[in-house]
Amino acid sequence: MKRILFVTDHLGGGGAPISIIALSSALAERDCEVSIVSLQDKVWHEPPEGVRIKVLDFQYRSPWQKLRRYRLHARLLDQWLRDQAHEFDLVVANLHYSHQVINRSSLAKRAWLCIRTDPTVALMGSRRPGRFARLRRLYHRRRVLAISRGMLDSLARLGIGPAVSRVIPNIIDAVAIQTAMKESVPYDDYIVYVGRLDKRQKRYDRLFNAYAISGVSQRLLVVGDGEIDEAKKIVDSLGIADRVTFVGQQENPYPYMHHARLLVLASDYEGFGRVIAESLVCGTPVVSTDCPSGPREVLGEGLERCLAPLDDGEALGSRIAEVIENPPVIKSRHYETFKPSAIADQYVQLMLMEGSGSECGGSKP
Template sequence: MGIRKACQRGWPVSGDNTSFLFVSDHLGGGGAPISILNLAKALAGRGHEITIAVLSDKVWHDIPEGVTVKTLPFQYANAWQKLRRFRLHAEKLDAWLRDEARTYDVVIANLYYAHRVVTESSLAARAWLCIRTDPTEALLGKRGSRAKAVRKIRKLYGGRRVIAISHGILASLDAHGATPAHGEVIHNIIDADDIERRMHQDVEVSDYIVSVGRLGLRQKRYDRLLRAYKASGIAQKLVFVGEGELENAQALVRELGLESRVVFFGQKANPYPYIRHADLLVLASDYEGFGRVIAESLICGTPVVSTDCPSGPRDILTGELANYLVACDDEAALAEKIASAVAAPPRIDPSHYRGFSPSAIAERYEALP
């Protein structure tokens, strides 16, 4: 357990300085920690006091200037503690808050484990639960009782203060009887300036379309993409950027006779040049929380075809770009849209992603009641 502080000298402090406490499962791998840190950086840059309480030792990223990180790991020692882990971890969080002898103006819990812990803590009544992926998809997709999963969702989110990163997440909660007492939709920050700085490197492939993200059969559905790609009849190669179920994906490529046309590059620290140089980005998921790679692709000037999955793509592909959303179970339509987008790419305008800027999103968090 320890504290990490970015240098706090030179903070641009304003008269309406607000103290924010973010609680997160971890700051390790995945897109959620990056989104949390981007938001923390934006708010700190506007003169606010930002603390992140991390409920583990996973802090794998550089901490933005003006942001304090406190790690509060908990490891259960036996079966009894495992059953009560959320409550026991909440007691540890409360003990830290008492030691701090202070309160925070705004409290936001991120990710499922943090939601469970915070709702057992002294912060329960006032905390916002920020939902970054559809909990109904995540919980109902697992083995076990569907009725039990629905009860869990209702107990955790029903009547609470909820921030959802897409409209579809709130709609899904409502459809399952877990309507929040107060719900806000605030999208993830997508920093166009940062992406534009990083997207101009050369890449080792040309004349291709791209898929960027975890290579998984569940949720991301590389199988759907491969079949639609073959059916599209386009001449471009298909490039995958991301780690995951490589052997299974390669086996399907061989089964479909696409060995000479599909390339797997694995994880890239900077995926933006691969997006920038592609003719098209395709997302074939069954569900997303937000689908930030769609907005990133638009910033790179690369058009997108996506399944109209719950819950993020429809929030990003708006206006005429919504024509490139297809039903999840319609592989023929996905193939057709891939071919048409390659043949006649749609026009991308900064208005399609300007609303995800750091300043625009930070203002939404500043306005929370």
Template sequence: MPHVLLVIDQLTSGGAPRSVLKLTRALLESNIRVSLISLSERVALPIPEGAEWHVVAFTPASRWEKLRRYQLHARRLDAFLASHTTPFNLVVANLHQAHQVVSRSTLAKQAWYCLRSDPWQELLSNKRGWRRGIKRHKVRRLYDNKRIIALSRTNLESLGRIGSQPQATRVIPNVLHVENIHRLMQARIAEPELQDTDFCLFVGRLNFRSKRLDRLLEGYLASGIDLPLVVIGDGENERLQQEVIRLGLQDRVWTLGGRDNPYPYMRQASVLLLSSDYEGLPNVLLESLACDTPVVSTDCLSGPRDILVGELARGLVPLEDTQAFGRTVRDIIEHPPAITHEHIAPYLPQTVSAAYRELME
């Protein structure tokens, strides 16, 4: 049985750790042995049954250790691996800390490095002047001559923009467990007022910097539609309420907070809206399509353009064109595109598992 090692920063929270655990489940279902290594003691998410998992953490005890933390952490990882002699057919490092540590370890040449967000946006967008130049050099040194997995084609284009020259690249998206989504979306919506109502929907972290909730509200207002907007997510709720009041949308926007199961809302929504400045590969778009609900999204880095193809590309709008966002919302509601099996087939567990199996050959 082939054996895959997945190394990740932490398994506590966040979209990337959850995506790695979905991948773990898909690989196990394909009769592939999976070992997980968390580089942090923070492990709160449920580990799929059948997976082997370990914690190899390192906490710097001094300023000197902090400056050399990646190298020292790599030594600890190497010591752990030396005590576990089972060979791996494939090693995949996930997230930036894992990339830094694995690249300094004995796994460096064997590993693939999976980019789970847009590298330019995550690593360089907040740098200016000479600081950006230094950071660009560090990123290039990290990824040059490495084997890179990206969730989307636009992730790879972003790495090229930095100037990195990988040894090999593959695009392998996140896993979408459609059967599980179809089961969960059958539940009844908790709010009686919404149970028989058409509405627009936003699902995600309430973060103004990345999700651009100001653009979401302004685009919704520009659409001129009568449907309410339902917002599901936790985060900057107070600031969101201030924007709702500023735009006079108090009677039209429902803020529900977080929901463990958003799929009944996705199933009933007329359209799902995404207004982000950047993404990794936005799972929420895939989940909405799995619920047979069309999407309007900014054409941001990175992922929406890879997901919304064919007729679904009508739902893509330029980043800074709020009026176009509004027009597209109205158009998609009035003339919804057909969502077919081909739109979600690349993200099915068996498809993604087969792509990882090919890396072992």
């Protein structure tokens, strides 16, 4: 039996915990023994059958401990590892804090660091000295997994070269989504935005401007929480308040995607663009900014016309109108590469390569 360890900052909200849980479930179904270590006491998800979750929380109690928190947390992880009856065949660390801890632990030379956000985001607007040097120390000559090729391209532009790299995208469980999407919603003839209202990344200001420019007759539904008051101010200033409806965060957003004419994403950057792939699974076309680093990789196979230049709000509005007028036909080939069995296959292959002692070198799709 192959043993796999995922280390993550937390298992709370956000796309990363959802992806880790889905991947763990798919690998457990392959008769792998899967353990997840959460470095925060923040676990909002039930473990899938056959998956073990361990919380290794560390709370610093002094400025000295805060300064050395990564190293102290790594000691806690190493102590737990020594107590395990067997070694792990594959170790994958997810998210920034976990990367810092792993690189100071006994797993530093063999763990894969899974990047789920474009690394250049850490440098955006920052005036803190040494930020680039810290990023280089974190990933240069390390084993790096990325959920989109654009992330590896970003590292390369910064002169950061992993020792070994590989691209394995997120799991999108089409069967589960297509079961969940069948519920009804109290709206018809609308377009939709699904996600947290976070102006820095998601650029809902650009979304609302593009919607106003598009001139489409469909209502815009906003599904998600976050900076709702600020978003409503922008909607009021554009004079479109009577055509924009904030429905809040929904436990099951898939019916809102499925019944929509179109899903719109206006982000400055994405890690993978999970909501894009989920919308395609729901059979709903997507219009997105051509931002780093996921949308272009998801919107392939003839869907490239649904991308708009990043800093051209008028083009995004035009794309909305064009796709409403002439929507593409969404087929299973647009999302089948993300299905659980396909992604699990790639992780199993990664384990087999490690077990044979061969290099997994090179960035592979």
